[in-house]
Amino acid sequence: MPRSNSPDGADRPPSPDRSDSRDRPDRPDRPDRPYHHGDLRRAILRAALDVIAADGPSALSLRDLARRAGVSHAAPAHHFKDRTGLLTAIAAEGHALLATTLTEADDLRDAGVRYVRFAREHPAHFQVMFRPELLREDDLELTTARALSSERLRLAVSTARPEFGGxxxxxxxxxxWSLSHGFATLLLSHNLDAVVGDRDPEDVFRTATELLFPSTAR
Amino acid sequence: MPRSNSPDGADRPPSPDRSDSRDRPDRPDRPDRPYHHGDLRRAILRAALDVIAADGPSALSLRDLARRAGVSHAAPAHHFKDRTGLLTAIAAEGHALLATTLTEADDLRDAGVRYVRFAREHPAHFQVMFRPELLREDDLELTTARALSSERLRLAVSTARPEFGGxxxxxxxxxxWSLSHGFATLLLSHNLDAVVGDRDPEDVFRTATELLFPSTAR
DNA sequence: GGGCAATCTTGTCAGTGACAAGTTCTGGCT
DNA sequence: AGCCAGAACTTGTCACTGACAAGATTGCCC
Structure with missing residues (x-):
């Protein structure tokens, strides 16, 4: 299973031009790589998202991520403290991304579609964001990001057509939220595969919601 | 954290009356318990449900369950093969339970309410049932139980009032399904705590659905 | 050019899942 | 009654993991 495309099989950023790496024959028994990764935090994050998207958060191993990035097993801890810290960072990033896409919604229905699209485009983030037992709930970055995204959600609802007025x-x-979240969740967990078939999930979602919100918005 | 109420702290069924256990002074260094647990499978299942309900499936440890049941660390494997096997058994049981409660529904809305109630009354089952990455998808017991529960779901939808006719x-x-599943999921993950407050979640759900399915059913 | 903080490494420990091989008990058959 | 096949459970072990501690390396700023 190939995990990278860089020559030594590790996921490293372009070496920050250190006058040809052959000039530093220290670490003779090792693929000569700089002591500092250069962008380890991002590399770990990317690898983590890959793993989670493929096999869920429970398949995540810090040591495996370290191997993929070509660093020692304890290196990730420096950037994320521990497993929970990594997942918390992902959740926070997810809420920020979600908030951004919801901001651009011009409609409640559009917000719903965007919610589902977000889940499809960022499955790893989505799978982590709503699992308190995996997260450090008092993390500042997380709480502020979450506050923002739920504020955006509330805003989208408030702009809904006055059917809900009373x-x-x-x-x-x-x-x-339940409708969108349920659809997204069932979709990601492959529970709708049979029904959706090869149609575009977002179209299916849109059509399904038409049944509930009879489209007077025309 | 007390885990049991039996004298030796282990979760065992009433000793299957073996002429007073003091008569068998084998295993001198051990709390004298019969070699056979008596109902280990059920004990493991119960403990597993407790753990999952409290801390999610990722907190599940076979060795911990074994300790709680007062058996050796490898005993659970005999009944469930491995961790995945245990979770699969739980998921299958969950689908069977869900199918039962859905059968008794007399209405699509009632089915939805029952779905939410199921999630609240069996949070551990619910948290496992829709996570393919945790389950042995080709398990016979699971697939048949799931087929039954989704059949019940389809049936409930087909009895819906003809609004959906066309x-x-x-x-x-x-x-x-998305609506009910989303609500249940968000509820269990404590994402609705603020909005639900101290109201009955099922009432909130019923009221919320009224907005979408305007109650002509009166 | 000296020191300091960030970054990364090595080493270690306890906990875990899985497997193998052995032990104890149950229940059924004759 | 005796026995034996297999179910139920134990002990032992291995590789892997997360977490922590202590040390090595490096960029960077004064």
Missing amino acids: ADPRLAGIAA | ADPRLAGIAA
């Missing part, structure tokens, strides 16, 4: 907007929010 | 019933099914 009702508690929070209830409408729950309904819309 | 539409693809599979689409209506997706919409209803």
